[in-house]
Amino acid sequence: MTTAFELWSHLGSVAAGLMFAWALFKQYFPPQLRAYIEGYAHKAIGHAYPYIQITFPEISGERLERCEAYSAIQNYLSASASARATRLKAESVKDSKSLVLSMDENEEVVDEFEGVKVWWSSSVAVSRISMFSLQPPPEDRRLYRLTFHRSHRELITGSYIKYVLVKGKAVAAENRQRKLFTNNPSSNWYYYKASKWSHVAFEHPATFDTLAMEPNKKSEIMNDLLKFRRGKEYYERIGKAWKRGYLLYGPPGTGKSTMIAAMANFLNYDVYDLELTTVKDNTELRKLLIETSAKSIIVIEDIDCSLDLTGQRKTKKRKKDDDEEKADAVKRMAKGGEESKDSKVTLSGLLNFIDGLWSACGGERIIVFTTNFVERLDPALIRRGRMDKHIEMSYCCFESFKVLAWNYLGVESHPLFATVRRLLAETKMTPADVAENLMPKSDDENEEACLEGLIEALQKAKEDARKKSEEEEEEKAAAAGEAEATAARAMTWEEGQLKLSGMKENAMH
Numbered sequence: 161m162t163t164a165f166e167l168w169s170h171l172g173s174v175a176a177g178l179m180f181a182w183a184l185f186k187q188y189f190p191p192q193l194r195a196y197i198e199g200y201a202h203k204a205i206g207h208a209y210p211y212i213q214i215t216f217p218e219i220s221g222e223r224l225e226r227c228e229a230y231s232a233i234q235n236y237l238s239a240s241a242s243a244r245a246t247r248l249k250a251e252s253v254k255d256s257k258s259l260v261l262s263m264d265e266n267e268e269v270v271d272e273f274e275g276v277k278v279w280w281s282s283s284v285a286v287s288r289i290s291m292f293s294l295q296p297p298p299e300d301r302r303l304y305r306l307t308f309h310r311s312h313r314e315l316i317t318g319s320y321i322k323y324v325l326v327k328g329k330a331v332a333a334e335n336r337q338r339k340l341f342t343n344n345p346s347s348n349w350y351y352y353k354a355s356k357w358s359h360v361a362f363e364h365p366a367t368f369d370t371l372a373m374e375p376n377k378k379s380e381i382m383n384d385l386l387k388f389r390r391g392k393e394y395y396e397r398i399g400k401a402w403k404r405g406y407l408l409y410g411p412p413g414t415g416k417s418t419m420i421a422a423m424a425n426f427l428n429y430d431v432y433d434l435e436l437t438t439v440k441d442n443t444e445l446r447k448l449l450i451e452t453s454a455k456s457i458i459v460i461e462d463i464d465c466s467l468d469l470t471g472q473r474k475t476k477k478r479k480k481d482d483d484e485e486k487a488d489a490v491k492r493m494a495k496g497g498e499e500s501k502d503s504k505v506t507l508s509g510l511l512n513f514i515d516g517l518w519s520a521c522g523g524e525r526i527i528v529f530t531t532n533f534v535e536r537l538d539p540a541l542i543r544r545g546r547m548d549k550h551i552e553m554s555y556c557c558f559e560s561f562k563v564l565a566w567n568y569l570g571v572e573s574h575p576l577f578a579t580v581r582r583l584l585a586e587t588k589m590t591p592a593d594v595a596e597n598l599m600p601k602s603d604d605e606n607e608e609a610c611l612e613g614l615i616e617a618l619q620k621a622k623e624d625a626r627k628k629s630e631e632e633e634e635e636k637a638a639a640a641g642e643a644e645a646t647a648a649r650a651m652t653w654e655e656g657q658l659k660l661s662g663m664k665e666n667a668m669h
């Protein structure tokens with residue numbers, strides 16, 4: 161006879177065996193097979209299966225881009241997996257196997273929403289191949305399966321899925337690989353080929369943190385950009401196209417291009433670098449601009465030397481020095497390869513581009529012009545409303561220097577800072593030159609050596625500026641003396657003429 165104790169121990173072993181089998185089942189069975197077996201078991205005992213499953217298939221081929229739900233879920237799950245990995249790392253969990261960054265086939269991820277647990281699994285639906293079909297075999301379809309208890313149906317189908325899609329799309333927008341577009345020159349050789357955009361990945365590391373600029377000015381620009389990005393409804397309400405123009409002006413090396421990169425990184429926008437000299441005419445310009453996408457910054461660098469947009473002013477006001485003209489030509493050659501004499505883009509074409517009707521065909525665009533000579537631009541081109549914000553990029557001030565010292569040397573303060581501050585107030589040096597002097601030239605050069613190098617360069621710049629201004633003074637004085645001498649000579653000549661006419665008169669009488 162079996163004693164009660166033996167019975168209990170048998171029951172215990174059976175329970176332990178069942179639990180072990182259940183653990184194995186949970187661990188090693190693919191979730192969908194498990195769900196199928198569980199469902200079947202529930203049916204067999206006349207019990208409703210308490211879990212609901214929803215599948216989100218990937219739509220392959222051409223329609224892949226349209227399968228937003230699938231990719232949003234993918235982004236959401238990989239983001240929450242990497243967040244989990246970071247958290248685990250922070251908690252210094254040594255088990256590297258638990259660092260899940262993306263979901264493998266048949267893997268299960270547990271998520272929690274408002275205290276409710278849900279299970280995500282991924283799997284591949286293998287397509288059936290028909291032996292007699294001449295068509296290429298269909299691709300296997302991947303899918304995500306969401307499992308949750310039926311008591312939470314409302315919450316999951318009402319809020320959770322919406323939440324996952326919104327989060328997933330936000331992650332996608334954040335991780336989007338931004339692009340730098342440039343327009344290729346149109347060619348007339350053999351047959352006409354219009355200028356087209358081509359792109360590479362935009363990977364400029366500049367940010368507003370690394371940009372050397374007065375802090376107040378910097379935060380003003382950042383606020384302006386944020387306001388613009390959030391301004392969809394505002395622009396709609398006031399009936400204006402959702403675009404904003406920035407004019408960046410200042411001497412070379414003051415960070416105009418760096419600022420554009422920082423803006424793009426800050427807003428997460430693409431950059432279209434428009435080389436006007438290679439655009440054939442206004443029609444081509446319009447076509448190029450219509451092809452730009454929303455969430456982008458359209459840049460025309462060195463607008464003053466891009467095209468002769470200032471012809472009117474040039475004849476009225478002044479002619480450029482020969483030297484400046486040559487320098488511009490060299491710049492144009494360096495940028496475009498050859499001077500575009502064929503380009504028929506006109507000022508009015510450019511103005512149409514900035515605020516013509518077509519620019520309202522798509523929103524969220526920022527237009528940036530840069531120039532080293534703001535005074536050369538036609539006022540119509542840069543009037544407020546077209547170029548809404550004029551930003552002067554200037555020589556390095558002490559605040560900008562501190563940013564550069566942190567970027568290049570990792571120092572926030574140093575006894576030599578006081579000397580640098582005094583010298584920066586006394587002389588003009590661009591952030592590019594300051595940065596160049598701060599950059600260690602070898603592994604042996606420490607921050608002190610770099611700062612001393614900068615001080616030396618600043619002292620030399622100050623001395624050069626002093627000599628230059630003395631020379632200019634001397635030149636001015638010499639020019640003034642020359643003018644006086646000429647005036648005196650003219651007087652003498654006039655007096656001589658008078659004398660001569662007097663003598664003639666006397667002789668007549």
Ligand SMILES: Nc1ncnc2c1ncn2[C@@H]1O[C@H](COP(=O)(O)OP(=O)(O)OP(=O)(O)O)[C@@H](O)[C@H]1O
Nearest residue numbers: 370371372411412413414415416417418591592595
């Ligand atoms: N304000 C700044 N902040 C940080 N780095 C700067 C700044 N200005 C210049 N630099 C450094 O100097 C280099 C040249 O600067 P950048 O090309 O932005 O100047 P720029 O004003 O656009 O010159 P250009 O008018 O000749 O095109 C950059 O690569 C950057 O390293």
